[in-house]
Amino acid sequence: MICCKECLELLCDYLDGELDPKISASLEEHFQDCPPCIAFVNTYKSTTHISRTTMKNVEIPEVVQARLKKFIDEHKSKQ
């Protein structure tokens, strides 16, 4: 099973459709059990959509990245 950190690392390739189908399937499996990752994907998608259509080189807002990292850290420490 893929962890949240790996999801984030694979996300670009996943959204570009460049991932191995098996890895994509593992990612999707992870998303089913991980609402924060889904939320992140949605944010990421809308951000890249905006960047592709209007602003071109916008990356994920640092606030979003920081928030997600914080969540992952908290999640980990609880386990």
Ligand SMILES: [Zn+2]
């Ligand atoms: Zn996750």
